[in-house]
Amino acid sequence: MAKPMTKTQLVAALAEEMGSDKKTAGMALDAIGALITREVAGGGAVTLPGVGKIYCRERPERQVRNPATGESFTKEADKVVKVTIAKALKDSVNG
Incomplete structure (x- = not known):
């Protein structure tokens, strides 16, 4: 598996794709x-x-359940961020 792209690398690639400078791409x-x-x-x-x-x-x-102690407890309701990947991206990765 390849290393994830860093923010610096992403900004540089975005600047090249946009045809602008890195400062504008970073903003x-x-x-x-x-x-x-x-x-x-x-x-x-x-x-x-x-x-x-x-x-x-x-x-x-x-x-x-706490896996270390085996103790069960009630966790309060919360919110979680989810990402649903687009079919076009899945298809491009799989072939």
Whole structure:
């Protein structure tokens, strides 16, 4: 498995793809990240065409177990961020 692309590498690749400088590409990447964070934290969802959908889902209160001690306890309801990968991306990876 290849190493994940770092933010520096992503900014450089984005700048090359956009035909702009790294500073502009970095600002664009930061703006997209902030927009996604704000939208999902507010209960919305963001669809990135060709990549997937990022959304927040609520999990109900449930019984969980501490694997170290075996003790069961009730975990409060919480929220979790989910990503559904687009079919186009799955198809491009699988062949």
